[in-house]
Amino acid sequence: MSDPAxxxxxxxxxxxxxxxxxxxxAGFALAWVMVAVPLDALLAKFLLYQAHKTIGLTVLAxxxxxxxxxxxxxxxxxxxxxxxxxxxAAETGHAALYVFALAVPVLGYFVAATAPAQVPxxxxxxxxxxxxxxxxxxxxxxxxxxxxxxxxxxxxxxxxHAGMAVWHHRAGRTTLRRMWRxxxxx
Amino acid sequence: xxxxxGAALATIIMLETAPIAGATETYAIDQRFGDIxxxxxxxxxxxxxxxxxRFTGRLTIDEAEPRNTRINVMIDTDSVAMGWAGAVxxxxxxPYFDVTRYPDAxxxxxxxxxxxxxxxxxxxxxxxxGVTQALVLHAALLDRRPGTAAGETIADFxxxxxxxxxxxGMTADxxxxxxxxxxxxxxxxxxxxxxxxx
Numbered sequence: 113m114s115d116p117a118x119x120x121x122x123x124x125x126x127x128x129x130x131x132x133x134x135x136x137x138a139g140f141a142l143a144w145v146m147v148a149v150p151l152d153a154l155l156a157k158f159l160l161y162q163a164h165k166t167i168g169l170t171v172l173a174x175x176x177x178x179x180x181x182x183x184x185x186x187x188x189x190x191x192x193x194x195x196x197x198x199x200x201a202a203e204t205g206h207a208a209l210y211v212f213a214l215a216v217p218v219l220g221y222f223v224a225a226t227a228p229a230q231v232p233x234x235x236x237x238x239x240x241x242x243x244x245x246x247x248x249x250x251x252x253x254x255x256x257x258x259x260x261x262x263x264x265x266x267x268x269x270x271x272x273h274a275g276m277a278v279w280h281h282r283a284g285r286t287t288l289r290r291m292w293r294x295x296x297x298x
Numbered sequence: 299x300x301x302x303x304g305a306a307l308a309t310i311i312m313l314e315t316a317p318i319a320g321a322t323e324t325y326a327i328d329q330r331f332g333d334i335x336x337x338x339x340x341x342x343x344x345x346x347x348x349x350x351x352r353f354t355g356r357l358t359i360d361e362a363e364p365r366n367t368r369i370n371v372m373i374d375t376d377s378v379a380m381g382w383a384g385a386v387x388x389x390x391x392x393p394y395f396d397v398t399r400y401p402d403a404x405x406x407x408x409x410x411x412x413x414x415x416x417x418x419x420x421x422x423x424x425x426x427x428g429v430t431q432a433l434v435l436h437a438a439l440l441d442r443r444p445g446t447a448a449g450e451t452i453a454d455f456x457x458x459x460x461x462x463x464x465x466x467g468m469t470a471d472x473x474x475x476x477x478x479x480x481x482x483x484x485x486x487x488x489x490x491x492x493x494x495x496x
Contacts, residue, residue, distance in 0.1 A: 151384060151385075151387075151388045152388075152393065152470065152471065153471075154471045154474040154475065155341075155471065155473045155474040158340070158341075158474060227382070228381040228382040228383070229346075229381065229382035229384070229385065230344075230346075230381065230382075231344065232343065232344045234343065247381055
């Protein structure tokens with residue numbers, strides 16, 4: 113990119129980063145709860161699923177928004193003391209995070225669409241989201257497994273990402289601080 | 299609930315063919331064509347539909363007195379089906395159809411009343427979960443045509459009705475599953491119309 117690298121992440125980028133992180137964790141935790149709720153508490157189960165779907169669709173929108181922002185504004189410069197392989201590894205990890213943060217909600221949407229139970233997807237509990245596919249038991253089972261596996265990978269990637277950020281932070285770098293605050297001089 | 303198809307056709311046949319005094323015919327109601335659907339609403343936002351796969355019935359036509367037409371249907375509650383396996387287990391459980399204690403549901407007509415052209419009211423009693431309640435069904439003739447066998451008539455009916463599940467003690471999860479249950483039955487009647495009978 114021809115633009116010079118900005119000194120840090122924009123306020124919007126930082127906010128979106130943390131919202132995405134929080135929502136992914138919340139959606140992941142909610143998934144295990146909603147699945148475990150018994151069928152004799154159908155209303156609670158229904159509401160938990162709708163909350164999970166709402167979170168997923170929100171994550172999808174936020175990640176697309178973040179990719180748009182990244183395309184318009186280059187990321188801050190990598191620390192000069194990083195070896196090249198480490199930058200490569202970080203870039204690969206970030207790309208994987210974006211891919212999985214998009215794939216998990218998309219897969220989740222198709223799980224909901226193909227589910228034999230045919231429960232509608234209601235964004236924020238009220239806005240119906242059309243299902244582009246109909247009930248299909250075999251597709252549903254495969255998609256559900258893919259959604260689950262991708263979600264677990266996403267959370268593992270995010271945990272690795274957070275671990276690396278903390279590791280760099282303890283090494284005295286600005287990696288974590290500049291995602292938290294605007295001015296992040298060491 | 300093939301019963302209604304039978305009832306309606308029976309009525310038609312009685313009205314349109316020369317009745318023979320005192321003649322009655324009993325027909326087994328064939329479940330191969332048709333289904334019994336029930337539908338509940340969830341929060342007014344969407345609905346779920348289930349079916350019964352196995353049922354048997356008898357239709358008795360009294361040609362002299364159409365109002366004496368009798369329809370008896372027995373439903374195997376264990377045959378309850380829904381697209382989603384988890385729901386089927388739930389529907390079989392004690393809070394719902396309780397299929398172990400109540401393996402059968404029964405409908406017995408008390409009278410069949412022609413309403414207007416091709417429309418019939420079927421009054422009867424439904425026994426479900428050991429509770430018997432009056433149930434009114436409405437049958438509409440969709441199509442009537444000759445069958446393959448000589449003199450045979452095939453008629454397709456759609457029969458609708460509404461019941462409140464709480465009336466039968468099925469009170470589970472009222473916040474999410476509507477008390478009102480809409481019934482819709484598709485039925486085909488095949489009768490050897492106006493066969494002379496002593």
